[in-house]
Amino acid sequence: MITPRTTGIIGVHTFGRMCDVDALMDVARRHHLQVIFDAAHAIGCTYKGQYAGSFGDAEMLSFHATKVFNTFEGGAILTNNDELARKMRLMKNFGFGGYDEVIYIGTNGKMNEVSAAMGITSLESLDAFTAVNKRNHETYTRELEKTHGVTLMQYDEAERNNYQYIVLEIDPEVTGVTRDDIQKVLWSENVLARRYFYPGCHRMEPYRSYYPHAGLLLPETERLTTRLLQLPNGTAVGEEEIAQVARILNLTLGHGEEVHKRLSVPG
Ligand SMILES: Cc1ncc(COP(=O)(O)O)c(C=O)c1O
Structure with missing residues (x-):
């Protein structure tokens, strides 16, 4: 993908799972490129034992309210x-x-003072939030381990993780239902599962018009944007809520084809 017009590489530590930093740095060195990392999801996460924020020419953290550490809105750029x-x-x-x-x-x-104050309290709670997220991730893993056609994203236990994202990959060939069917069922039961990064940047303007065939170059992105679903996590979620989500999922998957058929009826 590197052309004479390429000046840099952006790596994204998606869902707090760190990029293959060494491989990207190696490509960049060979082609004399800058490397910046989008570490929006990766506060508190490590690569080979070293924290996100210390790699490449710069890394960006997001402190948006949806993140494990937040200042309502905000973020930081880290560089050496x-x-x-x-x-x-x-x-x-x-x-x-x-x-x-x-x-x-x-x-x-x-950054305004109110956001900074929120950040200080958020920092004090970061370890506690991470512990809750880890416990919830373990509970989801236990509850969903026997569910066929559904894979729960795991974290590298040799590293530090913030465990914020509970990411399911749904294989419709096995389950008979699509990711979108499952999301509809969960929403109807008030479980706000999200399709993060759907439909993909390349399918939104202005990229959609500039590069209408971009999807052909991005088969993995295309596949994942139709198969991934993020489940609720954080301090408002506990064993009971996770068991309930698992019950809804298992019930839906147990009647996969029927659910798919009914949800496909217009109106
Ligand atoms: C991977 C990724 N990068 C960047 C951002 C943008 O962060 P912010 O909303 O703080 O600008 C987000 C926001 O959700 C994100 O998920």
Whole structure:
């Protein structure tokens, strides 16, 4: 995919599972490219024992309210490059170098005090939230281990993880129902399972019009955007809720073809 116009690579630590950092850094070194990592999901996660935030030219964390650590809205850029850090500090404050002088391009990327205060309390709770997420992930794994056609994403136990994402991969050939059928059933029972990254960036504007055939280059993305479903996690979820979700899933899968047929009827 690398052409003479390529200047860098963005790796995404999707669902908090770290990229193959060494392999991407190796490609980048050979082609003299920058590497930045989207670590939006990866606070508290490690690669070969080293925390997300310390790889490549820079890494970005998201502190959005949906993340395990949050400041309502916000985020951080982490880098070991002092010159890049200096420029980004200018950029987040309109490029102001002093009271009356703008010396660089800029935008308003400052964090407000209320968000910062939320961040401090969120930081104090991070280990406790992670422990709850881990316990819930173990419970989901136990509850769903005998469910055919459904695979629960596992984390590398040799690393540190924040365990925030409970990701199911549904194989419709085995279950007789699609991921979308299962989501409809769960929503009707008030379980807000999500289709993260559906339908995929390449299927949204402006990329859809610029690259109408992008899907042909992205067979894995296409496959996963129709098969993945994220289940609820966090401190509002416990053993009882997970058992209930598992009961709904098993009931749906136990009548897979019938559920699919009924949900396919228009109206
Ligand atoms: C992988 C990934 N990258 C980036 C973002 C954007 O983060 P933010 O909403 O803090 O801008 C998200 C948000 O959900 C995300 O999931």
